[in-house]
Amino acid sequence: MAATVTDVARLAGVSTATVTRTLAGYAHVTARTRERVMKAVDTLGYAPNQNARSLRTLRTQRLIVTVPDISNIFFSSIILGAEAAAQAAGYTILLGDVSLASDSGDKYGQMLHRKEADGLIFLGHTLPPSLRSLIARDPLAPVVNGCEFSPSLGVSSVHIDNAAAAAEAMDHLYELGHRRVGVIMGAPENPINRDRLAGVRSSAEAHGLSAALRIRDGDFSVESGARLAQELLGDSERPTALFCFSDDLAIGALHTVRETGLSCPGDISVAGFDDIRVSAFIDPPLTTVRQPMRDIGGKAVRLLLDIIEGRATSLINLTLPHELVLRASTGPAPSY
Amino acid sequence: MAATVTDVARLAGVSTATVTRTLAGYAHVTARTRERVMKAVDTLGYAPNQNARSLRTLRTQRLIVTVPDISNIFFSSIILGAEAAAQAAGYTILLGDVSLASDSGDKYGQMLHRKEADGLIFLGHTLPPSLRSLIARDPLAPVVNGCEFSPSLGVSSVHIDNAAAAAEAMDHLYELGHRRVGVIMGAPENPINRDRLAGVRSSAEAHGLSAALRIRDGDFSVESGARLAQELLGDSERPTALFCFSDDLAIGALHTVRETGLSCPGDISVAGFDDIRVSAFIDPPLTTVRQPMRDIGGKAVRLLLDIIEGRATSLINLTLPHELVLRASTGPAPSY
């Protein structure tokens, strides 16, 4: 059905080698032959079979990106950045959502072994199991992590300084006079949460307020934020500020604050994490830690391509800048 | 480096054909040989080269999904549904964001020609150009559309009844006593907007209020919603209700309502479209038209696989149910 090099060669009256050379561009071909070949390509609508090419060249021009939840805008923004960088370099992204029950554990690690892609980026902390040995064997294996930083993993990575960012947010709340601060985390087994929690604790300690911390964990969803805020606000010694480890959590928490008949920031201050697009537009506009999501995705791809295309000489752990964005959802602690 | 069938065959002391048969599963193989083969596979860590397989079988087990903006939660939710259905059927998704400047026009259509994937789903209205002729030639070409319905396109599709849904939302506003209604659309060249606008107009006409419609268009973003609401609320004859063609638009509009010193739903009612996850949690909770995003993605994949795997006999245009979800952002029109 579809035309092959042989068809093109026959129609142009040349050999298949000449066709390939013409299409490759860099080799020497007479203007006359080139023209004949291009014409044949045109009339036949020829497009090289990528599978045959990959089989031969050991290159696919594809990158796998695995993600805990594609419908989470934090991750989909990172993917947008990755997609842009990949497209610019002539690569395509194979998407993998790891949270789905049907993911048979190690599908995407296997795909790398099967040469379906030239490299893999995993967002979050779930390194595909079958890649462990690969990484152990080859420090410059084409695997990059986004969002987290686990030195022990032995892969290049792109992330912000989560501990420092969390500490900054807490400092801000303490400076506003808050003493009892509630912290709403994502899943505790997630290293990113541990990093942020470390930042929270160090700030609390620096202010001598460790004992006044109230910590809850769940997942990063709006629903979780609403529920955990309920627990915290039901306490007899209610916090006057909530620091949430995602903006979704914060939006859920704000909902609970209103439901409880309290006002933000009058009674309760709320701070988030990520600075997703709606955060500036909700009521009240959300104080939050901005992460450069698109940049994380773009840099991760760049790092991976450096490895794949042989430019990398060592592991790189890239820390991108974050920024505490002050908006109306945080204010002075209420005086009693 | 990586083991091949030949290696496995040699180690197991059988032919390559037997290895393939063993791994395929359905063919007849002695328990004894099977065991030997599996052991060899294990010790060598053998995984079939997918490129060689695709070259031979003309199957890639990959599906391309193109999307106007992956960081838009409406689309990423659809993709989540698509990913789930694809994984369940043993397929992987190749993601393509079409909005990026670097997308050289027809990359993803070409990929289908190059046999990089078995089929393509395009969300939105941008059918990859090079696929037009394919579709014209073969009515059952492996191409499916999500979200839109353009009968003239000649492809199977999954979508809601956008006109009916929009009409329902307008009916709701009119029943609350609103007369001057502002409509905030996405991009007017987008057919989905035209469908919804048709629904809006038919409802207005049915209520004899066509002349009182105020219509603005932009894109589907929060920022656009805020800006267009400003225009509408600045009018001397201000609308008492706003119907936005996405929840993001509505969130932007709500922001402007507050900024203007008006209250929702006291002074202005606001309705959205999509029912994204945060819509129930913002202030006030948003009245909106719920779309079954995950289902749209899942069904689109199912439709595509029916074509690819030869079960489809004709084009199918699937209309999924929508639902008008009433929340606190809409209320009776203010009385003067």
Place this chain on the structure above:
DNA sequence: TTGTACGCGTTATCAA
């Protein structure tokens, strides 16, 4: 500058 011919790793056909 162009052509010939081989091999990439797999699956499928045919014969044993």
Place this chain on the structure above:
DNA sequence: TTGATAACGCGTACAA
């Protein structure tokens, strides 16, 4: 039930 072998489409030595 198993084995030998051809073919998928391409890129690239090597020869001309």
